[in-house]
Amino acid sequence: MDLQRALESGRLTKAELAVFVSGITSMGLEILAVRIVAPQFGSHIYTVGGLLTVFLAALSLGYWQGGKLAKTASNRQMTWILLATAVYIAVVIYASDMLLYYTATIPLGPRYAALPSIIILFGPPTYLLGFISPYAAELSAKEGVGEASGHVYALGTIGSILGAGATTYLLIPSFAIDEIGLLFGLILVGTALVLSLPRPSKAVAITLVVVTLVLFTASSSAALGLDPRGEVVHQTQTPHQQLEVIDNDNVRTMYLDGARHSARDLEDPDRHVFAYTRYFHLAMLLQDEPESVDRVLFIGGGGYTGPQDFEERYDVTIDVVEIDGEVTRAAETYFGLEQSDSLQAHEHDGRQFLYETDHTYDVIVLDAFKRDQVPFQLTTVEFMTLVDKRLSDDGVVLANVVSAPEGSASEFYRAQYATMDKVFGEVYSFKTSSTPAVQNVQVIATKDETRLSARDLEARNEAGHIETDLSKEIDNALEQPATDDVPVLRDDQAAVDALLDPMLGQQYVIEETESSGSVGETNSSSSDRTEEGYIRVPEIDTQR
The missing domain is CATH 3.40.50.150 (Vaccinia Virus protein VP39)
Incomplete structure (x- = not known):
């Protein structure tokens, strides 16, 4: 009943707001991670299973560590945790392509190839968000550990449901990955601002501005970044897949979830680029x-x-x-x-x-x-x-x-x-x-x-x-x-x-x-040409 009255009145405490937002962000990132990692490693069961494993492990570790430190919890500490998470989301926005490319070269079996990139990209922010729930439980005004814990985790779960649904059905079909990442980062910054009110310290105020600038810079830099495959002419997230159109010299290629699907010679449209x-x-x-x-x-x-x-x-x-x-x-x-x-x-x-x-x-x-x-x-x-x-x-x-x-x-x-x-x-x-x-x-x-x-x-x-x-x-x-x-x-x-x-x-x-x-x-070198007169072009082994 307390939870219902709080939601109906719209009056959540600062700690409750932090839990709700952390639920939205953690589950939203988990859904978004599939779209980020799949173009490099595929969307088979090993990639999806690896994402679930890393997210759950990072959250569990965050819960455990947060519980050990919760006795000193404060809204100020949660402010810094949310800002640190926002900074790492900026790293994901800016450097995910590069990190995916380099981690793909790690000599692991195909079933485990995606794990290093998943751990590096999504382990730290999920771990940080795991601190919020035990901190909020410690700061809760509820009587008794059981009531406080149930209240906090119910709010976090409601946030997770909202984050999963909104990311799946609204955000991914409508916006690019970088734009969605920017949105999550700004939500965390906005929540950090609320936690620091009514009088944020000078350090917090400066950090809020800096993190916001970092997020926008990362988003704009990622959008304008160089792609080793060529010039990105068009890029979007559809309800079904990631779609990219990339020009490399005179050849225009359509990539679907990172794999080449169609190609056209801009100077010779009648040529069958793909044999x-x-x-x-x-x-x-x-x-x-x-x-x-x-x-x-x-x-x-x-x-x-x-x-x-x-x-x-x-x-x-x-x-x-x-x-x-x-x-x-x-x-x-x-x-x-x-x-x-x-x-x-x-x-x-x-x-x-x-x-x-x-x-x-x-x-x-x-x-x-x-x-x-x-x-x-x-x-x-x-x-x-x-x-x-x-x-x-x-x-x-x-x-x-x-x-x-x-x-x-x-x-x-x-x-x-x-x-x-x-x-x-x-x-x-x-x-x-x-x-x-x-x-x-x-x-x-x-x-x-x-x-x-x-x-x-x-x-x-x-x-x-x-x-x-x-x-x-x-x-x-x-x-x-x-x-x-x-x-x-x-x-x-x-x-x-x-x-x-x-x-x-x-x-x-x-x-x-x-x-x-x-x-x-x-x-292509002469060794790449076949007896049939074709040019042999190996697909970059992104799915290992």
Whole structure:
């Protein structure tokens, strides 16, 4: 009842206010930490589990130490703790990218790779905030230790609920990470000011001003900071992921959660910067009559380089399903996307779109998979059965699968192959790099049960079956993989995370085509060029 009356009247004591704000800030930082760390290390269970472990350990240590020192607690001491936490948040705002980059080089196993950066970035501020609750309990006017403790921790928990909800549903979809960090820092500074009223000391007053300036400086410096990948043209947090557009010389790249997703040559827009996008045309080569193809569906848009290429080369109508509307808007602004009668974007979940559409498609391209983030609902037998229903009689489906073509890291590719083989007449697969590394493996299925050999595909290619020359791509055809040791993926048993686990710590290679300029215009050494004429560019191993 005391807590209810305090909240209803809006009259919290200074100590109670500090507890409430510390709850907001600690949980808000915990939610925000996922977005800060995921682009470097991925958002798999080991990253999320590591964050939870570090936050809980730091809070526990703060509670313990704060309890030991609580006998000397005062509002003034809490003022300094809040200001110290605000300063460390400024460090997180300014230096998180650099700290993530350098801690990623520490030789730890892939499961533990994110822990050093999590400890350095979020351990100290969470530890400091842990002092507030035992200090506030000591300063509470409640009678008895039990009543004081219950009152304080109830307020802290209410603050945590508010911090988690506001950060998840309001702040992250609307503001950049640096702006949210600045907001948390200013909340701590404002609370410190309230605790020091009515007459803050000269030292406190000066510190309040200095910390505020430090927060704004860190935020503005981070926003204008140099990125080793190139010039940051656009950066935002969407409800689904971190989105960045970065220019490096003449190549513009879209990064989603820190991973390269699409690229465009600003001087030669027709160039396939990422070689794997050329393989999408194999779906047309497998058509008996490609000129009769009428409608194409892409699930996953990114920079819309694939759909735009199809629109330019074929007389077809293209639907693109992209679940993140911010990605589509970035493609329109920075990658030349122009929607028209022949190319329409739909902000929707891919599977739900297929359920609801009345259209039949001749080609469906599944390009929604990332290295460590695979929407399992787009991998299963049930989904492939739905795809089969939405394909024309001679339809073709292509899945751009990030996996290794062989070895232990090939489990996801082989499971996806086995799943598609369960539904369709024939399944083909093509590697996009001559290395055994994790790469973009193209898995293509047809309703037709007549299998075309590599020689058949070469004959079609030489005869100009389609305008794009795919001789190099055909050479990368894979033999049918062994699938006895991998599961067929089902809605009730799609263990995608377990299949992706062997890829942790593996190098991810994205082949790039050479630019139309001279070889000297590229940044790759001769040892990085493949026999196919591609440039081998390893994805920075951010997810270890």
